[in-house]
Amino acid sequence: MSGGHSAEHHDPVVAFEAAKLGVWTFLATEVLLFGALFTAYTVFRLKFPELFHAEHEKLNRVLGAVNTVVLITSSLTVALGIDAVKRGKARLLQWYFGATIALAGVFLCVKYVEYSEKFHHGLFPGTNIFFSLYYMMTGIHGIHVIAGMGVLGYILVLARRGRFSEAYYTPVEMVGLYWHFVDLVWIYLFPLLYLAG
Amino acid sequence: MAHGSRGGTAVYLAVFAGLLALTVVTVLASYVDMGLMNVVVALLIASVKASLVALFFMHLKGESRLVWGFALVPLFFLALIILGTLVDTQLR
Numbered sequence: 494m495s496g497g498h499s500a501e502h503h504d505p506v507v508a509f510e511a512a513k514l515g516v517w518t519f520l521a522t523e524v525l526l527f528g529a530l531f532t533a534y535t536v537f538r539l540k541f542p543e544l545f546h547a548e549h550e551k552l553n554r555v556l557g558a559v560n561t562v563v564l565i566t567s568s569l570t571v572a573l574g575i576d577a578v579k580r581g582k583a584r585l586l587q588w589y590f591g592a593t594i595a596l597a598g599v600f601l602c603v604k605y606v607e608y609s610e611k612f613h614h615g616l617f618p619g620t621n622i623f624f625s626l627y628y629m630m631t632g633i634h635g636i637h638v639i640a641g642m643g644v645l646g647y648i649l650v651l652a653r654r655g656r657f658s659e660a661y662y663t664p665v666e667m668v669g670l671y672w673h674f675v676d677l678v679w680i681y682l683f684p685l686l687y688l689a690g
Numbered sequence: 691m692a693h694g695s696r697g698g699t700a701v702y703l704a705v706f707a708g709l710l711a712l713t714v715v716t717v718l719a720s721y722v723d724m725g726l727m728n729v730v731v732a733l734l735i736a737s738v739k740a741s742l743v744a745l746f747f748m749h750l751k752g753e754s755r756l757v758w759g760f761a762l763v764p765l766f767f768l769a770l771i772i773l774g775t776l777v778d779t780q781l782r
Contacts, residue, residue, distance in 0.1 A: 514760055521764035528768040535772055536779050558717050562710065569706040572747045576698040673747045680739045684732035688720035 509663050516667045520674050523637075527678055530630050534685060537622050548623035549686065551616060553607060557687035560603045561679065567596035568676040571645075571669045581659040583652060590649050593672065597642045604635055627686055634682060637675045644668045705746045712739050 538545045574589030611617075611624070618628040648668050651657065657665055716735040720728065745751045750761060 517760035524764040524768055532772050532775050561713050565709045568747050572702045670748055673743055677740050677743055681736050684736050689729040689732040
C-alpha cells in the first residue's frame with residue numbers, strides 16, 4: 494500500500510477494506526439478532542424435549558432440504574457473479590445475480606407452500622412454543638431473504654448501467670457477503686428445526 | 691482487492707458440491723435414531739458447511755487478521771450469551 498502523502502480516504506484499496514469491515518460489523522449485529530432466537534430455542538428445547546421431538550416431525554423435511562439446496566445454489570451464483578466481475582466480465586455478473594434473485598424467489602415460494610400447509614393443519618405461531626420459534630426464526634430469516642432480493646436487485650440495476658468493472662465492484666462484494674450470511678443462518682435453521690428432534 | 695483467479699470457478703464448484711453432499715448426509719443421518727447424538731451430528735455438519743461458506747464464498751480464507759477478528763468476536767459473544775443464559779435456566 495502507498496505510504497505517500499496522498500489522501501488515504503480516496504485510496505480505493507483502503508475504501509474497499511473499510512467497506513468490508515463495515516459489512517462484517519453489520520453481520521456481527523445480525524449474529525446477535527439471530528443469536529437471541531437460537532438461545533431461546535436452546536432453552537425451550539432443553540425444557541420441553543418431548544414436545545420439540547413430537548412437533549418437529551410435523552415439518553416437511555423434504556421441502557426443508559429442497560430449500561437448503563436452493564439457498565446453497567443461490568450462494569454459488571453470487572460467488573460466481575463476483576468472480577466474473579473481478580475478471581472483467583460485467584455482463585456475466587448480471588446473469589448470475591439475476592439467477593440468484595430467481596432462486597431467492599423459489600425459496601420464498603416453497604416457504605409459502607410450507608406455511609399454508611401448516612396453517613391448513615391448524616399449526617399457528619401461537620399453537621405451542623416449538624411453532625412460535627419456528628415461525629419467528631424462519632419469518633425473520635424470510636424477511637432477510639426479501640431484503641436480500643432488494644439489494645441484489647439494486648446491484649443488478651447498477652450493473653445494467655455499467656457501473657461495475659474489474660476496477661470497481663465494492664458494492665457487489667458487500668451485497669455478496671450479506672447474501673452468504675443469509676445462507677449461513679439457514680444452514681443452522683434447517684437441521685435445528687427440521688432434522689434434530 | 692484480490693483479483694479473481696482463473697481457478698476461482700473450480701474452487702467454488704468444489705465447495706458447492708461439498709455443501710450439497712453434506713446436506714444429503716445430514717438429511718440421511720436424521721433418519722437414524724442416535725438419541726442425543728442426532729443434535730450433535732446435525733450441528734457438527736452444519737458447522738462444517740458454515741465454515742465452507744465463510745472460508746470460500748465469503749473469502750475469509752485470504753483475509754487479514756483484522757477481518758478474522760470481526761468475524762470471530764461475535765461468535766464468542768454468542769457463545770457467552772447462550773452459556774450465560776443456560777447457567778441461569780438449567781441451574782435454577
